[in-house]
Amino acid sequence: MGREEGGVVIFGAKEASKIVEELGASFSAGKTRTYEWRRSQLKSLLKVAKEHEQEIIDALSGDLSKPEFEAYVQEIAMLKNSCKLALKELKHWMAPEKVKTSLTTFPSSAEIVYEPLGVVLVISAWNYPFLLSLDPVVGAIAAGNAVVLKPSEIAPASSKLLAKLLGEYMDTSSIRVVEGAVEETSALLEQKWDKICYTGNARVGRIVMAAAAKHLTPVLLELGGKSPVIVDSGINLQVTTRRIIAGKWGCNNGQACISPDYIITTKDFAPKLVDSLKLELEKCYGKSPLESKDLSRIVNSNHWNRLKKLLDDERVSGKIVHGGEVEETKLRIAPTILLDVPRDSLIMNEEIFGPLLPIITVEKLEESFDIINSGTKPLAAYLFTDDKKLKQLFVKNVSAGGLVINDTTIHLAVHTLPFGGVGESGIGAYHGKFSFDAFSHKKAVVYRSFAGDASIRYAPYTKGKLRLLRALMGGSIWGIIKAIFGWSN
Structure with a gap:
C-alpha cells in the first residue's frame, strides 16, 4: 500500500x-x-x-x-x-x-x-x-x-x-x-x-x-482503567468466586479493559474469599497453571516485563498469597492473588492488564466508594452483594463507564446498553x-408550509405583538387569549 x-x-x-x-x-x-x-x-x-x-x-x-x-x-x-x-x-x-x-x-x-x-x-x-x-x-x-x-x-x-x-x-x-x-x-x-x-x-x-x-x-x-470489584459477606461465595475468575483470568488472562483490576472486601471476610479463589482457580487451571491451555499468554516481552516489575516491587512481593509463578521464555505468568497491598504502591496506581489481582481490605464496605472515587473513573465497576441498600449506594455513588452487580464483564454482551467510558476511561459509547x-x-429538520404565516414575527414590533409572543412562548392558552383580545389582568 x-x-x-x-x-x-x-x-x-x-x-x-x-x-x-x-x-x-x-x-x-x-x-x-x-x-x-x-x-x-x-x-x-x-x-x-x-x-x-x-x-x-x-x-x-x-x-x-x-x-x-x-x-x-x-x-x-x-x-x-x-x-x-x-x-x-x-x-x-x-x-x-x-x-x-x-x-x-x-x-x-x-x-x-x-x-x-x-x-x-x-x-x-x-x-x-x-x-x-x-x-x-x-x-x-x-x-x-x-x-x-x-x-x-x-x-x-x-x-x-x-x-x-x-x-x-x-x-x-x-x-x-x-x-x-x-x-x-x-x-x-x-x-x-x-x-x-x-x-x-x-x-x-x-x-x-x-x-x-x-x-x-x-x-x-x-x-480502560482500574476496574474495581467490591465483595460483600453473606453472598454465594462459590458463584461469586467463579464469576470473578471468569472476568479476570477467563478474559485473555486479565488482558482486557473491563477485567477486574482489584478487589475491595472487609478484613474479616478476606481470608474466606482468598481460600475460595485458590480452590476455584485450581479447578479451572490445575495445580500447574503455567502449563494450562485455558490461559492466554502475555502478549509480548514488554508487557511481561511490565507485569514482572509490578510483582518484584518490594512493597508488594511479600503480599502474594497465591500464584506468582512466571516463565519468561513462554511469556507466562500464573494467576496471582495479593492481599493487603499498599494503596500507594505501583500495582494500585496503574492499570494492571494482566493476571495479577490485588485485594485491599476495609472495616466497612461503604469505605469502598471513597477508595474508588479517589482515583480516575474506571471503565467498569462490579459489586457482589445481596444487600439492597448497598446496591443502591453503589449505583448512586460510583461513577464508571458501566456497572454490574453480582457478575463481571457481562454488560459487554448486552447490545441494548451503551459500552464506553467516562472521564479518563473514555469518551463516547458504542455497541x-x-x-x-x-x-x-x-440532523435536525423542520418542515413548514406557506400557510399560517403570521405578521407577529415581523417588524414593526409592537407591545401587542410582544404580549402575544410572551404568551405563545410561555405555553399558556389563557395568556394567549388575553393577548389576542388585549385583556389585562
Whole structure:
C-alpha cells in the first residue's frame, strides 16, 4: 500500500492522504449512503466471521495463545451477533425519527435524520484484535461511512489476516485496512477525518485526541482503567468466586479493559474469599497453571516485563498469597492473588492488564466508594452483594463507564446498553444501536408550509405583538387569549 524506497515499503503522509482522498471521493459520490451498499457490506463482514472461523482462531492463538473457547465466544460469536443485529435493524435505524414541534412553530413538523459522517478512522487494540477491530466497523458501515481500519501491530497474525480478508470480501473503494506501527498510525493521524475511533490506553488516547483537535475531528475513545470489584459477606461465595475468575483470568488472562483490576472486601471476610479463589482457580487451571491451555499468554516481552516489575516491587512481593509463578521464555505468568497491598504502591496506581489481582481490605464496605472515587473513573465497576441498600449506594455513588452487580464483564454482551467510558476511561459509547449513533450525525429538520404565516414575527414590533409572543412562548392558552383580545389582568 506504500511506496518502495531502497527495497523498503514506506507508508507516510502522502500515502495516507491518497487513501483519504480516494475514500472521500467514494463517499461524496453517495456510494456508501445507500441501504443496499450498507447491507451488502454487513453481509460480507458476517461471511468473514462464518467462513474463516478457524483462520481467526489460529491467528488469535499465534498472537496470544488464546484458547479456542475464548476466541469463539468472546470474539467470533460477538462479531457475528453485531452483524446480525445491524442487518436486522438497519432499515429501522436509518429511518428518520419523527419528533414533536412547539406551538411557536405551528403549523410545522420535524424529524431527526441520521446522516453518515464521512470517512472515519478506526484504530484498534491487540487484546481482542478481531472484535475490537470489526465491531466499530460494523457501526461505521451501518451508518453509511467509508472506513479505514488500522489494526494493532502487537497482534501481527490477526492484523495480517484482517488485511487479507477485508481486502477480499469488502468494497475496497470505501473500506481499507492499513497495517503498520507508530509511523503508519502517525501518518494516518495527520489526516483530516470525519471521526476517529480509538481503543487502547489513556496515554495514546491523549495523542489521538491532540491530533484530532487540529482538525476539530470528533473522537470515540475506549480506554480502560482500574476496574474495581467490591465483595460483600453473606453472598454465594462459590458463584461469586467463579464469576470473578471468569472476568479476570477467563478474559485473555486479565488482558482486557473491563477485567477486574482489584478487589475491595472487609478484613474479616478476606481470608474466606482468598481460600475460595485458590480452590476455584485450581479447578479451572490445575495445580500447574503455567502449563494450562485455558490461559492466554502475555502478549509480548514488554508487557511481561511490565507485569514482572509490578510483582518484584518490594512493597508488594511479600503480599502474594497465591500464584506468582512466571516463565519468561513462554511469556507466562500464573494467576496471582495479593492481599493487603499498599494503596500507594505501583500495582494500585496503574492499570494492571494482566493476571495479577490485588485485594485491599476495609472495616466497612461503604469505605469502598471513597477508595474508588479517589482515583480516575474506571471503565467498569462490579459489586457482589445481596444487600439492597448497598446496591443502591453503589449505583448512586460510583461513577464508571458501566456497572454490574453480582457478575463481571457481562454488560459487554448486552447490545441494548451503551459500552464506553467516562472521564479518563473514555469518551463516547458504542455497541448495537449506539454504534450506529456513534458514527452518525443527527440532523435536525423542520418542515413548514406557506400557510399560517403570521405578521407577529415581523417588524414593526409592537407591545401587542410582544404580549402575544410572551404568551405563545410561555405555553399558556389563557395568556394567549388575553393577548389576542388585549385583556389585562
